[in-house]
Amino acid sequence: MMGASGYAIRTEDLRKTYKSSRGDVPAVRGIDLGVGSGEFFGLLGPNGAGKSTTIGMLTTLVVPTGGRAWVAGLDVVADPVGVKRRIGVVTQNNTLDMQLTVAENLEFRSRFFGLSLREASHRAAALLEVFGLADRRKAMSTDLSGGQAKRLLIARALVHRPDVLFLDEPTAGLDPQTRVNLWDILRVLHAEGQTILLTTHYMEEAEALCDRIAVMDHGEVLASGTVNELKDGTGAETVITVRYEDAVPADLTARAGLADRPGVRKVEADGDYVRVFTREPEGVLGELVTAGSTAGLAVRDATQLKPSLETVFLTLTGREYRE
Amino acid sequence: MTTTTRGAPAQADLAGTPQASEVADLIARAPVPRPTLPRTFGAMMAREFRVLRRNAVSTFTRAVMQPLLFVFVFAYVFPKIGGGFMLGGTSVARAAAGSITFATILVPGLMASMLLMQGIMAVTFPLVMEFSWQRTIEDRALAPVPIQVLAIQKIVAGAIQAFLGACIVFPIVLLVHAPGQGPHVHVTNWALFIFILAAASLLTSSLGLLLGTVMDPRKMQMLFAVILLPATMLGCVYYPWAALNHIRWLQMVILINPMVYMSEGLRAVLTPVLPHMPMWAVLLALVGGTAVFGYLGTRTFTKRVLN
Numbered sequence: 351m352m353g354a355s356g357y358a359i360r361t362e363d364l365r366k367t368y369k370s371s372r373g374d375v376p377a378v379r380g381i382d383l384g385v386g387s388g389e390f391f392g393l394l395g396p397n398g399a400g401k402s403t404t405i406g407m408l409t410t411l412v413v414p415t416g417g418r419a420w421v422a423g424l425d426v427v428a429d430p431v432g433v434k435r436r437i438g439v440v441t442q443n444n445t446l447d448m449q450l451t452v453a454e455n456l457e458f459r460s461r462f463f464g465l466s467l468r469e470a471s472h473r474a475a476a477l478l479e480v481f482g483l484a485d486r487r488k489a490m491s492t493d494l495s496g497g498q499a500k501r502l503l504i505a506r507a508l509v510h511r512p513d514v515l516f517l518d519e520p521t522a523g524l525d526p527q528t529r530v531n532l533w534d535i536l537r538v539l540h541a542e543g544q545t546i547l548l549t550t551h552y553m554e555e556a557e558a559l560c561d562r563i564a565v566m567d568h569g570e571v572l573a574s575g576t577v578n579e580l581k582d583g584t585g586a587e588t589v590i591t592v593r594y595e596d597a598v599p600a601d602l603t604a605r606a607g608l609a610d611r612p613g614v615r616k617v618e619a620d621g622d623y624v625r626v627f628t629r630e631p632e633g634v635l636g637e638l639v640t641a642g643s644t645a646g647l648a649v650r651d652a653t654q655l656k657p658s659l660e661t662v663f664l665t666l667t668g669r670e671y672r673e
Numbered sequence: 674m675t676t677t678t679r680g681a682p683a684q685a686d687l688a689g690t691p692q693a694s695e696v697a698d699l700i701a702r703a704p705v706p707r708p709t710l711p712r713t714f715g716a717m718m719a720r721e722f723r724v725l726r727r728n729a730v731s732t733f734t735r736a737v738m739q740p741l742l743f744v745f746v747f748a749y750v751f752p753k754i755g756g757g758f759m760l761g762g763t764s765v766a767r768a769a770a771g772s773i774t775f776a777t778i779l780v781p782g783l784m785a786s787m788l789l790m791q792g793i794m795a796v797t798f799p800l801v802m803e804f805s806w807q808r809t810i811e812d813r814a815l816a817p818v819p820i821q822v823l824a825i826q827k828i829v830a831g832a833i834q835a836f837l838g839a840c841i842v843f844p845i846v847l848l849v850h851a852p853g854q855g856p857h858v859h860v861t862n863w864a865l866f867i868f869i870l871a872a873a874s875l876l877t878s879s880l881g882l883l884l885g886t887v888m889d890p891r892k893m894q895m896l897f898a899v900i901l902l903p904a905t906m907l908g909c910v911y912y913p914w915a916a917l918n919h920i921r922w923l924q925m926v927i928l929i930n931p932m933v934y935m936s937e938g939l940r941a942v943l944t945p946v947l948p949h950m951p952m953w954a955v956l957l958a959l960v961g962g963t964a965v966f967g968y969l970g971t972r973t974f975t976k977r978v979l980n
Contacts, residue, residue: 368980406980411814413979435708435817443807449724458723461716462816464708473703480695508699510706542696 358422358514358545359385359408365416366403366569377403379569380417385547385562387513390540392560393549394659400569401549402442405518408547409439422513435463438507442518444499446491446506453478453487456506463510477505481535497528504535515539517548521555533559553659565663572666580662587615588631589655589664592638593623594647606641608634618668622650627665708817714826717813721830736791736838740783741845748776748850776856777947780846781939782910784839785873789904789932791838792877793884793896796831800885801893804977814978823978824882824971831878832871839870858943865952866942872959873935879963880931882970886977908932913940915948934958 366378378400385391393401406412408421410430419426422436447455456474465473478484481501486494494502500520507515517536521529536559540546550556556563557577564574573580598619603609608617613630624641626634631654639649655661663669725732752774803810813823847858860866888896907927909917914937917924927933938955940947 409815411811411979431817431819434815435706437815439811439815441808441811443809443811445807445809445812447720447812448809449727450720454723458716458720459812459816460706461719462708462713462813463706464712464817465704465706469704476699480699509703510708511700511703538696542700544700 356386357384357420358387358389359383359391359420359547361404361408361417361419363417364404364407364414364419366400366407366412367415377569378407378414381564381566381569381571383564383571383574385514385545387545388543390536390546390559390561391548392556392563393547393566394551394553394556394563395549395566396551398568399551399566401551401566402518403569404566405439405516405547405549409437409516410434435510436513438510438512438515440500440503440507440515440517440520442522444503446494446499446502448490448492450491451487452483452489452491452494452502455491455502456509459506460509465509473509477508481505496524497531500524500528500532501535504532508539514545514547517546519549519551521550521552529555553663557659563659565659565666567663567667573662577659580659581657587613587627587629587661587665588657589625589627589661590631590634590638590653591623591625591655592635592642592652593650594642595622595650596647597622598624598647599645602641602645602647605644606637608637608641611637627661710818710822713816713818714822717816717823717826718830721833725834732834733841735794736787736841737845739790740787740842741849743783744776744779744846744849747779748774748854748856751775752851752854773946774850774854774856776846776850776854777858777944778911778913778940780856780858781943782908782936783846784842784870784939784943785932785935786905786908786910787842788835788839788870788873788935789877789880789901789908791835792831792874792881793901795834796827796878796881797885797888797896798893800827800882800974801888801890804886805890810978820975820978821971824974825967827974828875828878828882828967828970831881832874835874835877836870839874856944857946859945860943861945862942866939869938869942869955869959872956872963873938876931876935876959876963876966879966879970882974883966886970886973904930904932909936909940913937913947914950931958931962934962 361381361383363380363382364378365376365380368375368377381404393404395401403412407414408419408426410426410433414427421433424432424436426433447458450458453474456477457470460470460473461467475484478487481504483498483502483505486498491499491502504517504520520536521532524532533555536546536548540559548559560577562574562576563580565572565580573583575583598621600619603617603619603624608614608626611628611630611634614626614628614634616627618625624638626638628634635652635654638652642649655664814820816823847856850856884896884900908930909927910932914924914933917927934950934955937950938952938959941949941952941955
C-alpha cells in the first residue's frame with residue numbers, strides 16, 4: 351500500500367504561490383512533512399496559515415508551484431487519479447450533492463469508485479447505520495443539520511476504504527456538543543488504524559486528537575512533534591504578559607532585573623507591554639506590577655499562560671494565537 | 674453491523690458515534706473498489722439521470738413553455754386574428770416555394786432555440802452553482818478520473834438533455850397551429866436529421882460549459898441579455914438566413930452566431946422547401962464549433978477546478 355518512501359504522506363519543500371494582479375501571493379512556502387501509516391496528524395495554525403492550501407495540494411485539487419508531495423506512495427502531480435483512489439476527503443465546506451438524498455450521496459460516491467449497484471447500496475446502508483443517519487436516508491442532503499451533514503461527509507469519504515483520510519477544519523462552525531461527538535468518531539477511526547490528517551485552528555482539538563502536530567503560520571511549518579515534545583521544546587515556559595496604561599520605558603525590565611531571575615529565558619518589552627517567558631513563574635507577576643508602580647505606570651491587564659500549544663505558538667511567532 | 678450507537682436519552686445528540694467494532698467492520702469488510710474510467714463515467718451519467726428524473730416536471734415545463742407559447746401565438750393566434758402577419762422571411766418563402774406558413778419557418782427555428790436554452794440550462798446553471806459558495810464541484814472532482822473527463826461528462830450529459838428536450842418539442846411545434854396553418858415538414862434523411870440534432874446538442878452543451886466556467890455568478894442575469902437573447906433573435910429562428918439578403922451586412926455579421934447554423938441545419942433536413950444554407954457549411958460550423966467550445970470549456974473548467 352505504501353510507496354518506497356514508507357510514509358502515508360510525505361512532502362519535500364512543497365510550495366504554492368498564487369499569481370494575482372497585485373503580484374505573487376505565497377500561500378505555502380516550502381514545507382516538509384512525513385506522516386506514518388496509521389498516524390493521526392494535525393496541521394495547526396490560524397486562518398490563512400496555509401493549511402487548506404496544503405491539504406488541497408495533497409488531495410490533488412491544488413497544483414503545487416514547487417517541491418513534491420506523495421500520498422500513499424504516489425506523486426500527487428504525476429498520478430492524481432491514483433492518489434484520488436486512495437484518499438478520502440472531508441472538505442471544509444458542505445460539498446454534499448444538493449440534488450441527491452442522503453443515501454444517494456453515498457451510493458453514487460461508491461459507484462464513482464467502481465462499486466456495483468448492489469455493493470454501493472449495501473455500503474451506503476452500512477455507513478448510514480454506523481453514522482446514525484439511517485432514519486434520514488431518504489431526506490435531501492440539504493435538509494440535514496450541520497452535525498449530520500458533517501457525519502455524512504465523513505461517511506462519504508470512507509466509502510472506498512481510503513488509505514488516508516483528510517479532514518479540513520472538520521469542526522469549524524459546529525456547536526460544542528456536536529464537536530465532541532465528531533471527535534469520538536475520529537478517535538474510533540484512528541483506533542481502527544485509519545491514517546488521518548486533520549487541519550484545525552482549534553488548539554484543544556489538535557491537542558485532544560492528534561499523535562503529532564505541525565504548527566503552521568504564514569505558509570511555513572514552525573515546529574512539529576507530539577504535543578509533549580512541542581511543549582518541552584519551544585514552549586515549556588509559562589508566558590506572563592502585563593499591559594500598562596502607558597508606554598514602557600526602555601530600562602524598566604533591566605531595572606527590575608527580570609532577565610536574571612532563575613528560569614527566565616526571555617523578556618520582551620514593546621510599546622505598552624512586557625512579556626516574560628519563564629520556567630519558574632512564581633512571583634514574576636508581582637515583580638512586574640511593582641516595577642510598573644516604581645516607574646509610575648498603572649497596570650491595565652495581566653495574563654499568565656501555562657505551558658500549552660498556545661504558549662508554543664506565542665514562543666514560535668512572538669504573536670498571540672488568533673483563532 | 675445492525676446496531677446503531679445511540680447515547681443515553683440525556684445525550685440524544687450523540688447519535689451517530691460509531692462503535693469501534695462497527696468501524697472495524699466498515700474498514701475491513703468493505704468491498705474493494707475497482708474504479709475504471711468507463712465505470713466512473715457511467716456512474717456520473719447515472720447520477721445526472723437520477724437528478725433529471727427527480728426534476729422531471731420542472732425540466733419538462735422549462736423545455737416546453739417557450740416553444741409552446743411561440744407556436745401558439747404565431748401559428749394559431751396570429752393567423753386567426755389577422756391572417757396576414759408577415760415577416761421578411763415569409764415573403765421570401767412564399768416567393769421561393771409558393772404558399773409557406775410561418776409555422777414552417779418556426780419548426781426548425783424553435784427547435785434550435787430550444788436546444789440552446791436546454792444546453793445552457795442543463796450545464797451552465799448547475800455549474801455556476803457548483804463553483805460558487807460551497808464549491809460542491811469538489812465532490813465530483815475527487816472521483817478517481819482526470820478532471821477533463823468530468824468536463825466531457827458534463828458536455829455529454831447536457832447534450833443528452835438538450836436532445837431529449839428537442840424530441841419533446843418536435844411534436845408540439847408540429848401539431849399546434851390554426852387550421853390550414855400547419856408547417857410543411859418533410860424529413861427526407863432521418864440519419865442526417867438525427868446527426869444534426871446530436872451535433873447541435875453537443876455544440877450548445879459545450880458552449881454551456883464554457884459559459885459556466887467563465888461567468889461571474891453575480892452577473893448571471895447578463896446571460897440572457899448578452900448571450901441568449903441576441904443569439905436567438907439573430908439566430909435565424911424566425912426567418913431563414915437567405916431572407917436576410919436584403920440586409921447584407923447583418924447577414925454577414927450573424928455568421929459568427931452558432932445558432933444560425935443550428936436553425937439552418939434543421940431547416941435543411943426538416944423543411945427543405947425553404948431556402949437554407951448549404952449542408953457543408955452547417956456541418957463544418959456544428960462540428961467545428963463543438964470542437965472549439967468543447968476544448969476551451971474543458972480548459973477553463975480544469976483551470977477553475979484545480980487552482
